[in-house]
Amino acid sequence: MSGRLMFVTFLAIAAVASPTRAEAKSGSAATSVATTPRATAVAKSQQKVAxxxxxxxxxxxxxxxxxxxxxxxxxxxxxxxxxxxxxxxxxxxxxxxxxxxxxxxxxxxxxxxxxxxxxxxxxxxxxxxxxxxxxxxxxxxxxxxxxxxxxxxxxxxxxxxxxxxxxxxxxxxxxxxxxxxxxxxxxxxxxxxxxxxxxxxxxxx
Structure with missing residues (x-):
């Protein structure tokens, strides 16, 4: 019983700590959105060169x-x-x-x-x-x-x-x-x- 309890507890902790596939995808999208303003600023800077x-x-x-x-x-x-x-x-x-x-x-x-x-x-x-x-x-x-x-x-x-x-x-x-x-x-x-x-x-x- 003690061994089974420890195994179940370990699985629960791993599930909480590891992001789901949807969460990982969401995090990737957030990173992409975060870089968009920077790319926009670069584009605007290039437009101002002329x-x-x-x-x-x-x-x-x-x-x-x-x-x-x-x-x-x-x-x-x-x-x-x-x-x-x-x-x-x-x-x-x-x-x-x-x-x-x-x-x-x-x-x-x-x-x-x-x-x-x-x-x-x-x-x-x-x-x-x-x-x-x-x-x-x-x-x-x-x-x-x-x-x-x-x-x-x-x-x-x-x-x-x-x-x-x-x-x-x-x-x-x-x-x-x-x-x-x-x-x-x-x-x-x-x-x-x-x-x-x-x-x-x-x-x-």
Missing amino acids: RYFIEFRARYALSYGHAYVIFGRVNAAGKMIDRDVAGLHPASNSTVPYVLGHYIPVPAETGVSDGDLDDRYRSASWRVILSQAEYKKVVAYIRDLQARSHFWQATVQNCNAFVGQIARSMGYKTPGIWLRPRNYIIELREMNGGPNAIGYTGPPG
């Missing part, structure tokens, strides 16, 4: 250069992964409209021009990181400005003036539009970004 930006830029050219903006997204390393270009320039590769545009307005384009995306030709730049809301606002202004910019004229409505309108829409101060594009971007950066602004300055060219 940031929005606008870069005010000037490039070298056979003339005195060209000013324009590049805008889109950059990854955590600062590399552009999604980009678009807006800038005002004569709607022709011929030098004739360019020369005439120093006296009278000539038809203009507001998209990318030859050399805009080639870093070898960059003479100066100033990059500003934006929130998604700020970016959407800036892009909406750029699209509207492009839609109503039909002419280029060197002394009144030139590439610097186009860039300046975008900068002022963002609340920045702007220099005079008669500077060389390289100097215009440098002054724009110094007037608003301070000495630690994200930028580049190339040789005079």
Whole structure:
């Protein structure tokens, strides 16, 4: 009797201490649920890696250069992964409209021009990181400005003036539009970004 009692007691203790298959499954599910918030946080962190930006830029050219903006997204390393270009320039590769545009307005384009995306030709730049809301606002202004910019004229409505309108829409101060594009971007950066602004300055060219 004493031996049987001890055996039954041992079985009872083992049954209490050992989880059932359902309990084990439930515990596994609980562990899975517990890791879900962490996985979600990681996913959200990865989504935040890509940031929005606008870069005010000037490039070298056979003339005195060209000013324009590049805008889109950059990854955590600062590399552009999604980009678009807006800038005002004569709607022709011929030098004739360019020369005439120093006296009278000539038809203009507001998209990318030859050399805009080639870093070898960059003479100066100033990059500003934006929130998604700020970016959407800036892009909406750029699209509207492009839609109503039909002419280029060197002394009144030139590439610097186009860039300046975008900068002022963002609340920045702007220099005079008669500077060389390289100097215009440098002054724009110094007037608003301070000495630690994200930028580049190339040789005079």
